[in-house]
Amino acid sequence: MNVLSDSQRQIIRAIDEEAALSQWRDWKWQMRHCIRDLDTFERLLGVKLSEKQRRDFERTIERFPMSVTPYYLSLIDTDDWENDPVFRQSFPSPRELEVMKCDMLDPLSEDKDSPVPGLTHRYPDRVLLIVSNMCSMYCRHCTRKRRVGDRDSIPDRAEIAAGIDYIRRTPRVRDVLLSGGDPFLLSDGELDWILSELRAIEHLEVIRIGTRTPVVLPYRITDGLVDVLKRHHPLWINTHFNHPRELTSSSREALAKLADAGIPLGNQSVLLAGVNDCPRVMRALVHKLVCNRVRPYYLYQCDLSEGLSHFRTPVGKGIEILESLIGHTSGFCVPTYVIDAPGGGGKIPVMPNYLISWSTNKVVLRNYEGVITTYKEPDSYEPIFCDRDCENCELQLALGDADENKALGIEMLLADHDKTISLVPASNERHARR
Numbered sequence: 001m002n003v004l005s006d007s008q009r010q011i012i013r014a015i016d017e018e019a020a021l022s023q024w025r026d027w028k029w030q031m032r033h034c035i036r037d038l039d040t041f042e043r044l045l046g047v048k049l050s051e052k053q054r055r056d057f058e059r060t061i062e063r064f065p066m067s068v069t070p071y072y073l074s075l076i077d078t079d080d081w082e083n084d085p086v087f088r089q090s091f092p093s094p095r096e097l098e099v100m101k102c103d104m105l106d107p108l109s110e111d112k113d114s115p116v117p118g119l120t121h122r123y124p125d126r127v128l129l130i131v132s133n134m135c136s137m138y139c140r141h142c143t144r145k146r147r148v149g150d151r152d153s154i155p156d157r158a159e160i161a162a163g164i165d166y167i168r169r170t171p172r173v174r175d176v177l178l179s180g181g182d183p184f185l186l187s188d189g190e191l192d193w194i195l196s197e198l199r200a201i202e203h204l205e206v207i208r209i210g211t212r213t214p215v216v217l218p219y220r221i222t223d224g225l226v227d228v229l230k231r232h233h234p235l236w237i238n239t240h241f242n243h244p245r246e247l248t249s250s251s252r253e254a255l256a257k258l259a260d261a262g263i264p265l266g267n268q269s270v271l272l273a274g275v276n277d278c279p280r281v282m283r284a285l286v287h288k289l290v291c292n293r294v295r296p297y298y299l300y301q302c303d304l305s306e307g308l309s310h311f312r313t314p315v316g317k318g319i320e321i322l323e324s325l326i327g328h329t330s331g332f333c334v335p336t337y338v339i340d341a342p343g344g345g346g347k348i349p350v351m352p353n354y355l356i357s358w359s360t361n362k363v364v365l366r367n368y369e370g371v372i373t374t375y376k377e378p379d380s381y382e383p384i385f386c387d388r389d390c391e392n393c394e395l396q397l398a399l400g401d402a403d404e405n406k407a408l409g410i411e412m413l414l415a416d417h418d419k420t421i422s423l424v425p426a427s428n429e430r431h432a433r434r
Contacts, residue, residue, distance in 0.1 A: 109344030327368025
């Protein structure tokens, strides 16, 4: 069991003098004591805001509430709290009230692409299912700020069941992403029910879960939760680390439990001005992630949601970060940099330019060092003619699993499942005369 830091001991005693130190690792205790007001924030951290900062705070939370777990609060460096990346992701800023002309309430058109409440069907073969509207922390850069603190839109079991029924009635859907809010703030039993209902759908191949609990509430990853998850493979989990300092001993323990349960882990970072818009910061983050068996999956350009303009960087900053990663670290450490297209167009990958030019017979490329080279195209390439009759394809469209039980040689004669009765040399004259 991890030993509590001095900051954590100070905070738990300030919350409740009678609390046992072991309660710190109880995720429900953490949720009951989330910090939602300025007085508690100042008292627990031992900091003092100016009158202007207090007025700005009050104005901001009238529209965008604050909620921070004691655990995540304890990560703030009180010696430089205003510049701390944890503080900037969790504490309200008056700049959130600045709404630009380009800002949108629902920039990704999730509500418009919703055939049933709580479900977004944007891509042909996969859907997003909102199963919770609760978050352990209100991230200041959340793309769904329109829903933060909205207790009137919490999905109940009937709404979730309607979304599951849509998946059941839509055979082309092979992949579902459970999101919210945070799915892991549901009880183990409720999550088990959802996963059981989904796993019973024959055409559904993959279930994914998006959660930030390993970052802001790692104690939620209990042995009981992991036992539930293990019953529903294949299951994939994406989490949301934005800065290396978020990878603590507690978060590492949570990630290890999930990875040891055979669950592939990915990470989706958002590029945030003043938090991680630095090549060295991002390189340190991806290296820490892979050391904890988490694959850097996406690096998101910050969305055009209302109140996020102070977090947005130029796209060129993201390209600069990729240039610092590609070739300079392992390929699996490099996330895909994407812009989630406004209006619901989906994720668009954005990459540095490595293809310089091309002609009929050659392409000109450059590598991460700036070395320019050529690749020779084939002199003659004749694609296999396709008549678009996929069901009767005799070409490459054999998509079933390969037969690992195919017998060879004498094994064919001995195998009961093989109808071969003799092996005849290809040069046999008698057979050639037939």
